[in-house]
Amino acid sequence: MDRKWVRNGFLFFLCGWLALAGCAASPKEQASLFSWNPGEVDPSAWPELEVVLEERGISAVYQQMEFNDFAAVERFVAFLSARDVQTYALMGEVDWSFAEYEQPMRASIQAAATYNKDQKEKLAGVVLDVEPYLSTAWKTDPRGVFAQYLKNMESAYRLCEENGLELLLCIPYHFDQTVGTTLLDSLIQNACDGIIVMNYNRRDEIGQIQTEVELARKDRKSVTNAYEFLPAGEHGLTKNNTYAQEDASVLEASRQKLKEAYPTIRFAYHCLEALKER
Numbered sequence: 001m002d003r004k005w006v007r008n009g010f011l012f013f014l015c016g017w018l019a020l021a022g023c024a025a026s027p028k029e030q031a032s033l034f035s036w037n038p039g040e041v042d043p044s045a046w047p048e049l050e051v052v053l054e055e056r057g058i059s060a061v062y063q064q065m066e067f068n069d070f071a072a073v074e075r076f077v078a079f080l081s082a083r084d085v086q087t088y089a090l091m092g093e094v095d096w097s098f099a100e101y102e103q104p105m106r107a108s109i110q111a112a113a114t115y116n117k118d119q120k121e122k123l124a125g126v127v128l129d130v131e132p133y134l135s136t137a138w139k140t141d142p143r144g145v146f147a148q149y150l151k152n153m154e155s156a157y158r159l160c161e162e163n164g165l166e167l168l169l170c171i172p173y174h175f176d177q178t179v180g181t182t183l184l185d186s187l188i189q190n191a192c193d194g195i196i197v198m199n200y201n202r203r204d205e206i207g208q209i210q211t212e213v214e215l216a217r218k219d220r221k222s223v224t225n226a227y228e229f230l231p232a233g234e235h236g237l238t239k240n241n242t243y244a245q246e247d248a249s250v251l252e253a254s255r256q257k258l259k260e261a262y263p264t265i266r267f268a269y270h271c272l273e274a275l276k277e278r
Helices: 003-025 043-056 070-081 099-118 142-162 181-190 207-219 248-261
Strands: 031-035 060-063 086-091 125-128 166-172 194-198 222-228 266-270
Touching (some): 031 043, 031 086, 043 070, 070 086, 070 099, 125 142, 142 166, 142 181, 166 181, 166 222, 181 207, 194 207, 207 222, 222 248
Parallel strands (some): 031 266, 086 125, 125 166, 194 222, 222 266
């Protein structure tokens, strides 16, 4: 047999094997999923949830949940953990931006912390979705409202740090425009482990989060780009705000462009309820 043919055949086989091995060893893509329905914790909801987890390559679920039944929460966390999916406690109210609501906010976070101390299956952290810009006071004094919001988020971060919980903050893409980069930098630097930017404007997905990414990089915090999937017409959304009407190729093109611009960026989808309908 021709030695050259044997050598080439072996090299072809080796390259193919290495390619397959590389595919098998590639890490699960960082994609997270918002879920606002506490009923998802019930096992009856898991079959539909599992379909979305598999179809979307989900590696973390941000789940709103009630901590009055630790056993039920632990079953849910174990279900996700068995599928290599992390669980974060999703919570937040507009009122948590204000001083008089700091303690109710801390009580909600403490419930998650107490769960983690008592149970074997652990939460990865907390996701806070607090929207000060939806308050009436924001219309007349956005910087003043933000200053108190910042204090509350710093309080939340200290509590999470004390209890070994990662804290991710949901923020809009326009804080740098409405309150300035100095206050935004203080929020990223002093009040979280990472930010989830609700990048719900498809006109300039790369440019409009540049400041957030640069500040997070400076402060060594993670950045997650959130995509909206609720349909146009809900919550004042237009087609320019959501991917509800788009096929997978359009979303993938956006992801690739963002990844090229910001190689360490992560992704999240809002939300499970919408993706179940697709």
